[in-house]
Amino acid sequence: MRRPFVAGNWKMHGTRAENADLIEALLLGVPAQPTAEIAVCPPFVYLWEAARQLKASSVSLGAQSVCAESIGAFTGEVSAAMLKDVGCRYVIVGHSERRALYKEDDALVARKFLAAQSQGLTPILCVGESLDERERGQTMQVVSRQLTAVLDLAGIKAMQDAVVAYEPVWAIGTGKNATPAQAQEVHAHIRAEVAARDGKIAAALRILYGGSVKAGNAREIFSMQDVDGGLIGGASLKVDEFLKICAAAQAH
Ligand code: PEP
Numbered sequence: 001m002r003r004p005f006v007a008g009n010w011k012m013h014g015t016r017a018e019n020a021d022l023i024e025a026l027l028l029g030v031p032a033q034p035t036a037e038i039a040v041c042p043p044f045v046y047l048w049e050a051a052r053q054l055k056a057s058s059v060s061l062g063a064q065s066v067c068a069e070s071i072g073a074f075t076g077e078v079s080a081a082m083l084k085d086v087g088c089r090y091v092i093v094g095h096s097e098r099r100a101l102y103k104e105d106d107a108l109v110a111r112k113f114l115a116a117q118s119q120g121l122t123p124i125l126c127v128g129e130s131l132d133e134r135e136r137g138q139t140m141q142v143v144s145r146q147l148t149a150v151l152d153l154a155g156i157k158a159m160q161d162a163v164v165a166y167e168p169v170w171a172i173g174t175g176k177n178a179t180p181a182q183a184q185e186v187h188a189h190i191r192a193e194v195a196a197r198d199g200k201i202a203a204a205l206r207i208l209y210g211g212s213v214k215a216g217n218a219r220e221i222f223s224m225q226d227v228d229g230g231l232i233g234g235a236s237l238k239v240d241e242f243l244k245i246c247a248a249a250q251a252h
Helices: 016-029 044-054 080-085 096-101 106-118 131-135 139-154 156-161 180-195 199-204 215-222 239-250
Strands: 005-009 037-041 059-063 090-093 122-127 163-166 206-210 229-232
Touching (some): 005 090, 005 163, 005 239, 016 037, 016 044, 016 059, 016 239, 044 059, 090 106, 106 122, 106 156, 131 139, 139 156, 139 180, 156 199, 163 180, 180 199, 180 206, 180 215, 229 239
Parallel strands (some): 005 037, 005 229, 037 059, 059 090, 122 163, 206 229
16 A cells, blocks of 8 residues: 655745745644655755754655765765754755756766665656657656666666656646546656566555645546655645645545
8 A cells, every 4th residue: 555645846945934834734733743744845955954843753854956075175065964853854866957057967866865765865767758748648658768777877776765756857847737537647657667677666656746736636646546646846835735735635
């Protein structure tokens, strides 16, 4: 049985005061022992404060990226050990904005995945095709390539402590979500790719959908067989909306 999971990716938003309000409201609305696991991923500089506020709550903390190197002269970077030190449990790797804007390729994403796990963090590995790739019929090929880069470097056992997020690039921040059937098709493909290496690990792997999830479409998307929750961008900044999405995952 896979425990549903909803993670909020706050991206580069918020102030100390806004974050404190958001977390306070979130903690008021989250059940003491939610069936779905809930996490928030604030920007690096706010992680420590968020960790203190989330302490003793059921909400986990995640970061939005991590350096592939462990220590040293890497100006501006943040290591997995540092994220662990401030209380993170999760870290997003391979988000399409990092891939597109900061030229993170499959090999680098795989190294980040390993760096995260080396410090006991659970990576949330994002994969997904662009609109152009979907229109050319390359969706499965792209997703397989992104996944294989990680599986080849980290090995199948690494997927025992990882989460995959299918995030079609054309659905991120556009208001245009994948249909439940489109999401299910790719999620089933991801699970099959993992199952080809280890069926048991594939059956237990949580695969989230991300891309314009809102309170209004979450329930339908999360009801699909291979969708185990969501990675939520814009809607995670609106507490009412986010709580409704979390509730939709609880009901799954
Ligand atoms: C994301 O960036 O991970 C995301 C899913 O964004 P949004 O929900 O805003 O589409």
